[in-house]
Amino acid sequence: MTTTAHLGANGTGPTAGDPGGAREPGVRGPLGGLVWLVRRQHRLFFGLLLAAAAGGAVWCAVLRGRAAAFIDAHHIDGCSMISLVARCDGTQDAVVEFRNTYGPALQLAEAGLLLLPVLIGLFLGAPLIARELEAGTHKLVLTQSVGPLRWLAAKTALPALVVLAVTTALSAVFAWLWQVVGDEVSGSYWYSTLDFAALGPVPVAYSLLALAVGVLAGLLLRRTVLTMGVTLGAMVLLQVALKQLRPYLMPSGSTEFGPKESAQLPDNAWLVGQGYYTRSGDHLPMEVCDSAGDQESCLRSHDVVGQYMDHHPASHHWPLAWIESGIVLALTAVLTVLAFRVMRRRHG
Template identity: 35%
Template sequence: MSNLTKTPAAGPNGSTASPASPIATRGPRLSGVTWLIWRQHRAAYWTLLAATALSVAWIVYQRAGLMEHLTAHGWPDSASGKWLEGMGPHTAMFVKVGFGLGFIPILLGVFLGAPLLAGDLENGTAKLVTSQSVSPVRWLAAKLGVSALVVVVCTVALSLQFGRWWGPVKNETTVLGWETGAAFDNTGPVPVALALFTVVGGVAIGMVLRRALIAMVVTFTFAVAVQVVWAYFRLDLGNIVTVTTNKGINVPSPRLPHGAMQIDQSYVTGAGETLGWSTCAHEASEKARDACVQKADIVGWSVDYLPISQMSGMQWFGASILFALTAAVAVFIFMWGRKRLV
């Protein structure tokens, strides 16, 4: 009798022993629509994961070089003026890498978000899938869920490593100011929030336009606009601190905390009003300038600044706004998809 038809041997207690099922011995595996989504977009997903792994490894290498330089110059025990010597190449690298990472939300929105649904709607795959036992909502949830998970994993890894690289010198504005996009937008929750918003926005644009190429062009415009608006309002996320003096203008202006970003500097009058620092600059002589200062009742300086201690709070506040906008766009996608997907 063939082994394929042979009755399984009885066990010691008379029970029939069955060979272990291959499925039972496997680890967790994707299945159903989740497996289908991963397989359909596996080239894009694996490309993102591989690019992230290479970028993280390169940043780790750069951090090792930075730490070697800092420790050789007495960091952290010596004064910052000593270990900041020769930081030019590292400063330039921070700026270049930060500038490059700033394009990631745009690239993800254009090349992952925009064609995610638009491609399926354009070539008819969406109609084929939803004509089976898979509901449009379940298909949309799998599409968005798997893609969002990949985006979060990649951006979190990059954010953590860039923050770890920049951490030893984050208080030194001469290296990389914390308020700049290169630092603020590439650390903490901000890169995750920006990437998710542009990707989900691109998905919504593709779903409405139903043409992949057109959706990618429109998504590029959308993603660039998001970056411009974000950069314009970034500093408005913090609470400006004002410090004043009343000992005249011939003494230095107030000294700010280490790492603080100065927003504005002006004169302050005896009545507490502020005047632009160029108020008496037009006077030709020092005597005329002193007379102008007396006439305007200028008694000291007023300086507005943002301390670096507010950075984390500003990042989470801004990221929460972006997460809320992302959730709103996702709700729109599901509402549109339930009735008008195919």
């Protein structure tokens, strides 16, 4: 007659069926077995993420090499469609050809990194816990040696590590590509919605946030499809809200132009506001005299002496990116803590 070994109530001691307390070699521990299970359950999505990282790296490397060769051959580094730089005279046709050739590929890469956090939230974060709760398979695990908090930690830790590694790699490779093709020559500037969302720590932070949103929504809603819809809506809302907040994350600079000066900023400066300034230094909105019949008389009556432009220079790019990413990661931490509190309250 044979006996079957079972773990005790706390998962560490032997039971009557295992009087010696010995574990057969090669048998996984409770938590290690759960991590293995998480990897098995999501191996398809993990594989797709890793394949996207590898494929994206190769594609960006090839695109960077070809774009750099074109720029060098046509001497258009730092040149734009309308450039005030003397060495860029006569390069407009080459710049147009460059944008037509490499612009679509660059925009595709930017759009992919913008959408990546949403896809992670939809297909990894949302079903990660909701599917278990909906099917009831979590009950089997929670009746074994793994407690609810350790179960949640094991379920989220491995996906978070994979997401962190993949998004960091993709963001770094894209930044390497953007060093060659970004700004003037491609007309793709750091402050655009696509570029800002694809560069530096921003896609990494939003991807981790999407995972946290999906996990918390799954714990609360316990329905996979409903959780996916809520995760999608929440991520779109958060991205739009933070985009509106972005210009105010740090003070912008202001440049004043006299009455005989051309009011023009560098192409890589992000214009966030403009208007008129008076002799006393007051700033008036650009629309102050729109309804006036005689605009010149209206401006003289307000004692206007020139125009001003509020802007973020290119040097503000990385501070803005890190500030926004810090806000997103702080929100991610809050949602993660809430998820563990919900898990403790519902399952002890």
